[in-house]
Amino acid sequence: MSDAEAPAPSASADPPAVDPPGRRELLAAVLSFLLGVVPAAIGGLFFLDPILRRKTDSGSGAGDQTMDGFVKLDITPENLVEEGAPVASTVIADLDDAWNRFKDVPIGSIWLRRQQGGEIVAFNSICPHLGCSINYRRGENDFHCPCHASSFDLDGATANDTPPRDMDSLEIVVATDGRPDPNGTELWVKYQNFRRGTPEKKPI
Amino acid sequence: MAFILRGAADVRPHESIIMKALIDWFDDRTGFKELMHEALYERVPGGARWRYVWGSTLVFTFTLQVITGFMLWSAYSPSTRTAWESVYYIQHELTLGFLVRGVHHFAAQAMVVLMAIHLIQVVIDGAYKAPRELNFWMGLVLLQIVLGLSLTGYLLPWDQKGYYATQVTTNIMSATPIVGDQIQTLAQGGTEYGHLTLTRFFAMHAGILPTLLVAFLAVHIYVFRRHGLTVHDENHAPETTFWPDQVLKDAVACLVVLAVVMLLAIFKGVELSAPADPSVKFDAARPEWYFLFLFRFLHFEVVNKLGVTFGAIIVPGIIMGVVAMMPLTHKYLGEFGHTLNKSFTWLLGAAIVVLTAMAIIEDREDESHQAALAEAHRDGARALELAAGPDRIPVDGAVELLRRDPFTQGPRLFAKHCSACHRYNGHDGRGTMVVDKAGIAAPTAADLGGFGSRDWMRSVVVDYANHFSWQKNATWFKDAQKAEAAGEDVTYLNPDDSEMASWADADSLRSADNADNLTALVEFLYSEADAGYKPLDADERAAFSNPLAADPALVGTGRAVATEGAWAGDLQGSSCVDCHTSIGEDFVAVSDDDADGYPTLAKYGSAVWLKDFIRNPGAARHYGEKNQMPAYSPQQLRDDELDLLVRWMTGDYLPSEVHDYENRLEDLSGSLPTSSSAGSSAPTAAEE
Numbered sequence: 001m002s003d004a005e006a007p008a009p010s011a012s013a014d015p016p017a018v019d020p021p022g023r024r025e026l027l028a029a030v031l032s033f034l035l036g037v038v039p040a041a042i043g044g045l046f047f048l049d050p051i052l053r054r055k056t057d058s059g060s061g062a063g064d065q066t067m068d069g070f071v072k073l074d075i076t077p078e079n080l081v082e083e084g085a086p087v088a089s090t091v092i093a094d095l096d097d098a099w100n101r102f103k104d105v106p107i108g109s110i111w112l113r114r115q116q117g118g119e120i121v122a123f124n125s126i127c128p129h130l131g132c133s134i135n136y137r138r139g140e141n142d143f144h145c146p147c148h149a150s151s152f153d154l155d156g157a158t159a160n161d162t163p164p165r166d167m168d169s170l171e172i173v174v175a176t177d178g179r180p181d182p183n184g185t186e187l188w189v190k191y192q193n194f195r196r197g198t199p200e201k202k203p204i
Numbered sequence: 205m206a207f208i209l210r211g212a213a214d215v216r217p218h219e220s221i222i223m224k225a226l227i228d229w230f231d232d233r234t235g236f237k238e239l240m241h242e243a244l245y246e247r248v249p250g251g252a253r254w255r256y257v258w259g260s261t262l263v264f265t266f267t268l269q270v271i272t273g274f275m276l277w278s279a280y281s282p283s284t285r286t287a288w289e290s291v292y293y294i295q296h297e298l299t300l301g302f303l304v305r306g307v308h309h310f311a312a313q314a315m316v317v318l319m320a321i322h323l324i325q326v327v328i329d330g331a332y333k334a335p336r337e338l339n340f341w342m343g344l345v346l347l348q349i350v351l352g353l354s355l356t357g358y359l360l361p362w363d364q365k366g367y368y369a370t371q372v373t374t375n376i377m378s379a380t381p382i383v384g385d386q387i388q389t390l391a392q393g394g395t396e397y398g399h400l401t402l403t404r405f406f407a408m409h410a411g412i413l414p415t416l417l418v419a420f421l422a423v424h425i426y427v428f429r430r431h432g433l434t435v436h437d438e439n440h441a442p443e444t445t446f447w448p449d450q451v452l453k454d455a456v457a458c459l460v461v462l463a464v465v466m467l468l469a470i471f472k473g474v475e476l477s478a479p480a481d482p483s484v485k486f487d488a489a490r491p492e493w494y495f496l497f498l499f500r501f502l503h504f505e506v507v508n509k510l511g512v513t514f515g516a517i518i519v520p521g522i523i524m525g526v527v528a529m530m531p532l533t534h535k536y537l538g539e540f541g542h543t544l545n546k547s548f549t550w551l552l553g554a555a556i557v558v559l560t561a562m563a564i565i566e567d568r569e570d571e572s573h574q575a576a577l578a579e580a581h582r583d584g585a586r587a588l589e590l591a592a593g594p595d596r597i598p599v600d601g602a603v604e605l606l607r608r609d610p611f612t613q614g615p616r617l618f619a620k621h622c623s624a625c626h627r628y629n630g631h632d633g634r635g636t637m638v639v640d641k642a643g644i645a646a647p648t649a650a651d652l653g654g655f656g657s658r659d660w661m662r663s664v665v666v667d668y669a670n671h672f673s674w675q676k677n678a679t680w681f682k683d684a685q686k687a688e689a690a691g692e693d694v695t696y697l698n699p700d701d702s703e704m705a706s707w708a709d710a711d712s713l714r715s716a717d718n719a720d721n722l723t724a725l726v727e728f729l730y731s732e733a734d735a736g737y738k739p740l741d742a743d744e745r746a747a748f749s750n751p752l753a754a755d756p757a758l759v760g761t762g763r764a765v766a767t768e769g770a771w772a773g774d775l776q777g778s779s780c781v782d783c784h785t786s787i788g789e790d791f792v793a794v795s796d797d798d799a800d801g802y803p804t805l806a807k808y809g810s811a812v813w814l815k816d817f818i819r820n821p822g823a824a825r826h827y828g829e830k831n832q833m834p835a836y837s838p839q840q841l842r843d844d845e846l847d848l849l850v851r852w853m854t855g856d857y858l859p860s861e862v863h864d865y866e867n868r869l870e871d872l873s874g875s876l877p878t879s880s881s882a883g884s885s886a887p888t889a890a891e892e
């Protein structure tokens with residue numbers, strides 16, 4: 001296109017044939033905006049999947065005594081002596097990780113203890129402070145986390161100011177053949193993890 | 205040099221003309237000459253100086269990271285079952301893999317150090333002041349990006365160290381007010397760590413963050429050039445240009461960085477700890493050393509009282525805020541503001557140094573942390589050994605190698621189930637002394653450190669009373685003795701007063717005539733325990749020669765001693781089989797009615813004997829009524845766990861060169877009160 005042929009706006013004899021510059025600017029702006037926003041939105045939503053995706057299995061009625069969401073432990077009630085030292089137990093279950101299902105692998109570890117009076121309590125061994133592992137200290141007869149020195153009493157209550165809350169207790173049921181039975185010989189635990197670092201105990 | 209060049213040009217003038225034409229043609233189309241000129245001939249008033257090198261070293265180090273990073277990328281596979289495995293392969297099998305990973309690892313640390321120096325330099329020189337404040341802020345953004353890179357990179361090998369340290373960091377993220385949960389879930393790719401945590405961290409580490417870094421860096425350098433150097437002293441030296449004076453200094457500095465990084469990579473090396481296992485506690489978790497100050501800060505109970513959000517987010521946020529405000533502090537407070545800024549920087553630096561030193565010193569003195577570290581090193585070294593072993597890494601990952609390895613699991617099972625009474629070379633199996641309220645606790649049963657070894661067998665035969673003397677610390681023993689003293693009729697195992705001890709008292713057992721017989725008997729007993737690795741794979745089994753195997757010739761003689769009483773002197777005709785009727789036979793779990801009334805020695809110390817014993821120590825074929833050991837049911841000790849424990853005790857695992865826990869029998873006997881009956885007569889270490 002030579003310079004001579006360049007249309008000068010004033011030379012246009014037929015105004016409706018060419019859009020006014022204002023409209024063209026708007027159109028160009030809208031198009032550019034879309035060209036930027038659409039790919040960014042697609043990418044962004046993809047990236048947000050972990051918080052957008054609906055959890056597949058949630059909300060088994062906690063109050064109704066079905067054993068949904070409970071895992072059977074190897075350890076049995078008679079292995080727990082009243083007011084004895086806490087006993088560690090590994091929770092073995094199927095673990096789903098993205099595209100894989102791992103059959104019967106350790107998914108966590110818990111502390112079990114029979115309190116005075118015979119009641120059995122279970123605690124998640126993950127520290128409510130920032131998620132390290134809580135140990136039982138034979139010398140001090142308490143629970144202790146080596147990361148930032150959180151201490152807990154044997155009933156799971158905080159014993160110093162480091163942890164934001166008590167140890168996370170877990171629902172535990174004595175059962176026979178998978179049915180709740182106070183005289184049963186099986187121990188079932190509802191294994192859950194909880195948010196760390198917060199005073200409230202929120203399941204994740 | 206100049207002469208030679210001129211000479212060469214003189215000889216072939218047409219070549220230089222062609223060259224010049226080519227350059228001109230290229231310049232015409234790109235304008236690169238001007239670009240080069242601008243890049244290389246920047247004014248350097250006051251002369252080239254060492255204090256200007258930091259920016260260049262950072263650019264160089266980043267380039268190093270890009271090169272080594274791309275190479276690592278070409279061999280790395282992000283998933284929970286391949287990340288550790290591929291890093292292992294890079295580090296130990298690929299050509300120069302250790303160097304590429306080593307350089308990447310140490311250059312990352314160098315970058316953090318150089319950034320800190322660069323920042324301090326900028327503050328001291330007042331290079332943050334207007335009109336350079338925007339560039340200062342961009343520098344702070346770059347700092348965050350570099351820290352983000354180091355954080356994401358720490359997790360990628362998916363080893364215990366990175367896994368647990370990063371968990372703490374992502375848990376800190378969740379303490380962010382309001383959106384904490386979402387941030388954490390987004391970073392992790394879900395509510396828990398898994399494949400997606402790795403893929404996302406990797407995308408951040410190798411894609412998003414480096415892209416951002418390059419973009420910010422480009423603008424940072426562009427703006428820096430726009431405003432020029434912040435010159436401290438114009439009259440320091442005559443003005444010069446970037447090329448070649450400053451470039452020379454920069455190059456020397458970069459070379460020093462490169463040399464340091466390479467030396468560290470070659471002589472220090474990067475650790476790859478054991479593969480991440482969410483079910484295995486890792487008490488040695490610590491962040492990278494340059495985050496230790498923050499870690500130590502979070503250790504203060506007062507800080508925790510105010511909450512994780514306060515300690516880990518608000519305080520660091522305020523500090524970053526103060527740093528970011530520096531240009532404004534100067535703007536509104538003038539030179540006083542600058543002094544304030546400098547003081548703040550020095551104070552912050554000092555606080556970081558002090559906190560870091562505290563963290564290091566406290567860890568060094570913390571025995572349980574040292575024990576956790578020792579275990580972590582043992583696990584890590586063992587994982588490497590197994591991965592390089594004849595079976596390689598199975599598809600279910602290296603983590604399964606360790607879960608199925610007696611050498612790794614045995615000590616843990618021992619500590620959990622046995623160490624309340626027994627010890628292993630004085631410790632709890634995992635290298636830690638067993639303590640109770642009063643301090644180091646006295647064992648109440650045999651030290652099983654050398655169980656089934658030749659020394660063990662010899663000690664049982666000739667030194668029976670002493671060998672089992674630890675149990676005299678037990679309450680049951682003391683009670684039984686009291687009852688006995690009170691004239692009651694009690695049945696209990698008293699090592700001092702036993703048929704075995706009185707048999708072993710015979711002088712001729714220790715006489716020179718019987719020395720060879722005794723050695724042969726010990727060898728026979730040792731062969732019955734059948735120590736050593738028994739590979740499952742048939743070919744491997746055939747090819748494996750057991751370094752723990754007994755001497756067959758001696759075993760033959762020993763068998764005659766044990767079963768026919770082939771002794772010299774008084775002992776002649778007195779054989780083990782007189783009481784232990786099944787010695788030398790295959791182990792059979794005979795019923796209580798069929799037992800001979802003495803502990804069975806059929807395959808004594810072997811896996812089959814041990815398993816039966818642990819499950820039923822009170823059976824008549826073992827200790828019968830005299831037994832004090834609790835029976836371990838499969839509910840307490842699963843079959844697979846029992847198998848691992850027993851295989852560890854009988855040496856049935858891929859032989860290991862890994863440095864094992866120290867023998868701590870001396871610590872044990874040294875710490876016990878002398879009144880303790882067993883303390884002074886503790887059996888000597890089972891292994892010489």
Ligand code: FES
Pocket residue numbers: 127128129130131132133145146147148149150162
């Ligand atoms: S994670 Fe347990 S004390 Fe911090």
